[in-house]
Amino acid sequence: xxxxxxxxxxxxxxxxxxxxxxxxxxxxxxxxxxxxxxxxxxxxxxxxxxxxxxxxxxxxxxxxxxxxxxxxxxxxxxxxxxxxxxxxxxxxxxxxxxxxxxxxxxxxxxxxxxxxxxxxxxxxxxxxxxxxxxxxxxxxxxxxxxxxxxxxxxxxxxxxxxxxxxxxxxxxxxxxxxxxxxxxxxxxxxxxxxxxxxxxxxxxxxxxxxxxxxxxxxxxxxxxxxxxxxxxxxxxxxxxxxxxxxxxxxxxxxxxxxxxxxxxxxxxxxxxxxxxxxxxxxxxxxxxxxxxxxxxxxxxxxxxxxxxxxxxxxxxxxxxxxxxxxxxxxxxxxxxxxxxxxxxxxxxxxxxxxxxxxxxxxxxxxxxxxxxxxxxxxxxxxxxxxxxxxxxxxxxxxxxxxxxxxxxxxxxxxxxxxxxxxxxxxxxxxxxxxxxxxxxxxxxxxxxxxxxxxxxxxxxxxxxxxxxxxxxxxxxxxxxxxxxxxxxxxxxxxxxxxxxxxxxxxxxxxxxxxxxxxxxxxxxxxxxxxxxxxxxxxxxxxxxxxxxxxxxxxxxxxxxxxxxxxxxxxxxxxxxxxxxxxxxxxxxxxxxxxxxxxxxxxxxxxxxxxxxxxxxxxxxxxxxxxxxxxxxxxxxxxxxxxxxxxxxxxxxxxxxxxxxxxxxxxxxxxxxxxxxxxxxxxxxxxxxxxxxxxxxxxxxxxxxxxxxxxxxxxxxxxxxxxxxxxxxxxxxxxxxxxxxx
Numbered sequence: 001x002x003x004x005x006x007x008x009x010x011x012x013x014x015x016x017x018x019x020x021x022x023x024x025x026x027x028x029x030x031x032x033x034x035x036x037x038x039x040x041x042x043x044x045x046x047x048x049x050x051x052x053x054x055x056x057x058x059x060x061x062x063x064x065x066x067x068x069x070x071x072x073x074x075x076x077x078x079x080x081x082x083x084x085x086x087x088x089x090x091x092x093x094x095x096x097x098x099x100x101x102x103x104x105x106x107x108x109x110x111x112x113x114x115x116x117x118x119x120x121x122x123x124x125x126x127x128x129x130x131x132x133x134x135x136x137x138x139x140x141x142x143x144x145x146x147x148x149x150x151x152x153x154x155x156x157x158x159x160x161x162x163x164x165x166x167x168x169x170x171x172x173x174x175x176x177x178x179x180x181x182x183x184x185x186x187x188x189x190x191x192x193x194x195x196x197x198x199x200x201x202x203x204x205x206x207x208x209x210x211x212x213x214x215x216x217x218x219x220x221x222x223x224x225x226x227x228x229x230x231x232x233x234x235x236x237x238x239x240x241x242x243x244x245x246x247x248x249x250x251x252x253x254x255x256x257x258x259x260x261x262x263x264x265x266x267x268x269x270x271x272x273x274x275x276x277x278x279x280x281x282x283x284x285x286x287x288x289x290x291x292x293x294x295x296x297x298x299x300x301x302x303x304x305x306x307x308x309x310x311x312x313x314x315x316x317x318x319x320x321x322x323x324x325x326x327x328x329x330x331x332x333x334x335x336x337x338x339x340x341x342x343x344x345x346x347x348x349x350x351x352x353x354x355x356x357x358x359x360x361x362x363x364x365x366x367x368x369x370x371x372x373x374x375x376x377x378x379x380x381x382x383x384x385x386x387x388x389x390x391x392x393x394x395x396x397x398x399x400x401x402x403x404x405x406x407x408x409x410x411x412x413x414x415x416x417x418x419x420x421x422x423x424x425x426x427x428x429x430x431x432x433x434x435x436x437x438x439x440x441x442x443x444x445x446x447x448x449x450x451x452x453x454x455x456x457x458x459x460x461x462x463x464x465x466x467x468x469x470x471x472x473x474x475x476x477x478x479x480x481x482x483x484x485x486x487x488x489x490x491x492x493x494x495x496x497x498x499x500x501x502x503x504x505x506x507x508x509x510x511x512x513x514x515x516x517x518x519x520x521x522x523x524x525x526x527x528x529x530x531x532x533x534x535x536x537x538x539x540x541x542x543x544x545x546x547x548x549x550x551x552x553x554x555x556x557x558x559x560x561x562x563x564x565x566x567x568x569x570x571x572x573x574x575x576x577x578x579x580x581x582x583x584x585x586x587x588x589x590x591x592x593x594x595x596x597x598x599x600x601x602x603x604x605x606x607x608x609x610x611x612x613x614x615x616x617x618x619x620x621x622x623x624x625x626x627x628x629x630x631x632x633x634x635x636x637x638x639x640x641x642x643x644x645x646x647x648x649x650x651x652x653x654x655x656x657x658x659x660x661x662x663x664x665x666x667x668x669x670x671x672x673x674x675x676x677x678x679x680x681x682x683x684x685x686x687x688x689x690x691x692x693x694x695x696x697x698x699x700x701x702x703x704x705x706x707x708x709x710x711x712x713x714x715x716x717x718x719x720x721x722x723x724x725x726x727x728x729x730x731x732x733x734x735x736x737x738x739x740x741x
Contacts, residue, residue, distance in 0.1 A: 023141040024128045027148035031127040034153055034452065035120045035162075038459055045459075046119050047112035048163050049468040053496065053516030053547060054081075054530035055166045056111055057477075058090050059118070061520040062098065063105035070641045072098075074704055077520045079664040080539045080548060081529030085254070085709075086262030086666070088533070089167030093255040094207035096125075097170055110475060119162040122173045127152040129176035129201075130372065134379055136180060143379045146318065146448040150375030151176060153455050155292060155314030156367040159464045171208030172216075172368050177201035178248070179220055185241040186228050193730040195240040195247070199723060202248025207255045212365040214256070219347065219369075221245055227340045250719030254712030259533075261708050262666070267534035267544075268359050274303040279362035281313075281352040287411075288313035289320045289374075290395075291402045292458050293420055295413030309413050311466055312364065314458045315371050316451030317423060318430075319378035321395035322388065326381035329390050337384065338377055345373045382447055389434040391447075396427035419461040426454055469501035473518065474508040480522035482512070482597040482604060486611040488525045488573045488662060491515075492555040493580035493602070496547045512602040513580050516548045527574065536664040537685030538572075556585055563587040571621070572687060573614065573662030575607040614639045614662045615646045621658060623683050632657035632692060639663075642704045648673075649697040657692045661702055668706025674698045 038045045058081070065072035073085045073092060084090050091097030104117045130151035135144045151157075161169035181198035184190060206214055221241075228238050249256070263269065278299050288294040288310020298308035326334040335342065352366045382388050403420050406412045412420075430450050437443045483489065496515040498504065510518050516530035527538060528548040534540065542558070543551030550558070559577065562568040577587045580602040587593045587605050597604040617632040633649040650657040665682040671690045672678065680702070681689050688702060 019141065020132065020135050023135065023144060024131045026141075027131040027145045028124040028128045030145065030149065030448075030452070031123045031152045032120055034149075034456065035116070035123060037456060038158075038464075039116055041460060044112050044470070045464060046116040046163050048465040048470055050164050050530070051115050051166060052111070052471045052473050053518065055090075055118075056115055057517045057520040058084065058530075059101045059114075060105065062090065062101050064523070065641060066098070066102055068641075073642055073709070074666075075520065076639070076641055076663065077523060077525055078517050078529030079527045079536055080534060080544045081517050081531040082536055082664040083258075083262060083666055085258045086533060086535045087531060088211065088255065088259040089165075089170075089209040091167070091170050091207055091209040092258075093252065094170070094204060094209070096204055097208065111473060118166065119169060122169050123152050123157070123162060126157075126169075126173040126176065129174065129180060130375070133176045133180040133183075134376060136183065137376075137380075139379050139383055140444060142444040142448055143383055146382075146451055147372075147375040147379050149448060149451050149455070150315050150319050150378075151368075151372045153316070153452075154368060154371035155310070155312040155458070155464075156364070156371065158314075158455075158459060159311050159466045160365075161368065163465055164468055165210075167209035168212065168365065168368070171205050171210035171213035174201050174205035174208060175213060175216060175220070175369065176372060178205050178217060181244065182221065182224055182241050185244045186224065186237065188232075188237060191730070192240075193726055195244040196723060196726055196730075198241065198244035199247035199251060199719075202245055203251035206249065206252035209255075211259065211360065215360070216348075216366065216369045219344075219351075223340070223344050223347075247719050247723060250715045251723075253715035253719075254709055257708035257712045258706075261706065262535035263359055263533055265535075267539050268532060270540075271359070271361065275361040276355040276357065278303055279364045280355065281349075281364050281367070283353065284411075285310050285313065287402045287405065289315060290317065290398045291406070291420065291423055292462060293413065293415045294402065294406060294411055295415075296411055307413055308466075309415050309462055311458065311462045311464065312367055314455060314462075315374060317395055317399070317427065317454040318391065318447045318451045319371075319374050321398055321427075322378040322381045322391040322447070323374065324398065325390040325394035326385070328394065330381075330385070333384070334381060338380055341373060341377050341380070345370065345377060348373060378447075388447060389431070392427070392431040392434045395450075396424075396431050399423045399427045415462045419457065422457045422461070423454065426450060426457070469497045471496075471500050471510070471515075472502050472506060472508050473510050476508065477510055477514075477518055477521040480524050482599075483514075483522070483524050483578070484576065484606070484611065485523050485525070487576035487606065488527070488612070489514075489519070489576035489578055490527045490550070490558065490569065490574050491548075491578040491580075492550055492552075492559065492583050492585065493578075494552075494582045495545075495549060499580075499582060509601060512597070512599055512604060513578055527572070535666065537682070538664055541684065541686060552583070555583070559585050559587045561588075564589055564592055570607075570612075571618075571660065571683060573612045573616075573660075575612045577605040579603050579605070612662065613637060615644060616660050616662070617648075618658050618660055621660075621683060621689070624658075628655060629658040629691075630655045630694070632659065632696075634659070644702040646700050647698070648692060648700045650692050650694055652695040654694060656694055657696070659690045659692065659700070661688045661690070663687060666704065666706065668704055668709070669702055670705050671700065671702050673700050 061075050062072045074082050075084055085092040100121050104114055127148040131144045131148040134147045178198055178201040181201045184197040185194045205217055225238055284296040292310045292314040295307050295309045297305040300306050348366050348370045352363055356363050491513050493513040500509045519526035530548050532546050543554045593605045594608055596606045615634055615637050619629050619631055630651050634646055636647045638645040665685055665688050669680040669688050671680045673696055678690055683689055
């Protein structure tokens with residue numbers, strides 16, 4: 001009997017496959033069309049804040065790295081942001097992210113167009129995943145597209161993920177896919193190979209680059225675990241899912257091992273306690289799920305309460321209205337039918353509203369998961385009650401009530417009008433069309449249509465960048481001039497968010513000071529860089545902020561007391577200084593430095609003489625004051641991303657030589673002289689140093705091979721072999737079955 005049921009289910013799946021494929025592609029294309037409308041309205045809509053200071057310049061470096069046939073694990077163009085794998089947010093180990101970057105950077109696009117292409121590509125895939133997830137639950141195609149729109153175009157995804165924090169979008173894109181794969185692994189009617197379904201999507205989610213999404217995945221897996229265990233009362237029913245999840249974690253091992261290693265002892269661990277109370281979803285903001293113009297106080301990045309519209313709560317009006325209507329008209333049925341989804345919905349909402357812990361911060365980052373679950377719950381209500389007049393009536397009543405409360409409680413901000421009138425009109429149109437189109441074939445498409453228009457109206461009326469800074473970075477940043485690509489620069493500039501945002505500097509900026517990681521566009525070597533993790537020792541030593549600024553007091557100390565011939569900057573290999581015009585200091589002594597360029601933005605100083613070599617032999621170093629070293633002869637330096645090779649010759653005698661490497665130090669460097677392994681130390685955690693014995697000569701190599709890369713790669717190979725062998729056996733079995741029939 002069970003076999004017969006499985007055969008019937010498989011035949012139904014084969015029949016539905018073409019429709020599912022067309023529906024999924026349609027959902028993705030609708031999301032793309034929506035984004036093109038936003039671009040038509042504002043060509044810079046995807047070009048904000050972190051996308052400018054961090055994401056785009058780093059991905060330009062990633063594309064450059066692949067074009068040079070190097071794996072972009074580290075970058076030579078920033079010390080603070082030197083470890084791209086350790087930063088996690090750049091998807092170093094994601095096949096999809098790297099493929100998207102390589103393809104997009106093949107086209108002659110401007111910076112804003114590259115950002116738009118990258119985000120839209122992921123939104124397209126996100127919409128498809130959400131469609132497939134709910135389509136497997138036997139939802140109609142119109143309702144599946146409705147959920148896809150809520151999942152991919154909700155306020156948090158558009159206002160934060162797609163236009164600012166790309167890592168959040170890069171990871172969340174795969175959460176619906178991972179959910180879809182996990183549920184298929186739990187489906188006992190599928191073959192014994194069903195454990196393969198979640199593995200690739202969990203790999204893509206984890207390597208996508210956002211720790212919060214890994215938390216979402218963990219919650220999802222725990223929820224599916226208990227749900228299946230309670231419903232089946234069979235512990236073996238969950239084993240295929242757990243095995244598939246384990247394979248996914250194994251395939252992504254280098255990514256999570258890297259972040260676990262490099263976050264330890266980093267500046268991220270030293271974040272203030274106040275950061276855990278920033279950007280919590282306030283209970284008073286909940287009406288924003290219906291009317292995004294609703295404005296109450298939120299705690300921002302500065303731990304201050306400021307009025308903030310609920311743009312990130314936007315979900316297209318239909319989803320919350322449908323769920324409210326379900327509770328009003330069929331409350332018991334909804335609770336009985338959706339008890340598990342409602343538990344998940346409430347849990348995620350609570351996580352949005354309570355403080356974080358550890359290295360995590362800003363709990364409102366759970367909101368995209370909430371929107372996805374909300375869309376599924378709403379679709380379930382609409383599926384069981386196809387005549388959605390109750391939902392339409394609820395939407396009209398809710399919008400009117402919230403608009404009245406907004407006026408009474410003075411919860412209206414700058415965007416009350418015309419958005420409030422648009423939503424009232426839209427809810428009224430939906431309500432009347434439910435009766436006018438009672439027998440029309442268009443009626444099932446009303447939830448998706450209203451959601452599309454409501455979200456579009458929201459982003460046309462409320463700027464989707466949520467007030468984060470914008471910078472006028474021009475394509476000239478691809479040109480290194482007037483800086484020298486052969487030199488290593490330290491840039492001293494004030495707080496970028498305040499100084500260089502377009503409100504204060506509408507003209508093109510950054511050509512001199514290169515804030516954040518923008519040095520990577522021009523292939524320039526900078527100490528500075530954008531880094532939330534800041535694992536490099538130089539980030540802590542120089543008190544670097546997330547956005548790459550050096551603490552002003554530290555900058556003054558370095559330029560006045562450590563810029564001389566034997567100073568710390570010389571040890572690092574710094575032979576260029578950039579000073580913003582807002583900062584009235586210059587490197588000392590003046591005999592060591594010369595002014596080579598000056599603009600309205602800043603001044604450029606070069607150390608007199610030729611640029612420093614990337615590998616140098618020193619006779620003494622203050623971290624080892626009681627030791628003296630001989631000077632080694634160095635020749636033929638090959639300095640690549642992950643490796644340095646150099647020919648050395650140390651004089652005979654009783655003293656060793658000490659080589660310094662002008663690159664940021666991370667645990668995991670290995671040095672070999674010919675085939676002999678040498679110890680790698682560091683100068684105060686700033687840069688690698690290698691001691692060579694007297695009389696040593698030959699080819700010396702310094703390679704970055706951390707344990708997490710070695711062990712992680714081993715786990716990837718092992719899990720990859722399991723997946724490949726399983727796929728091979730699965731197709732072999734299918735071929736045998738076909739030959740027998």
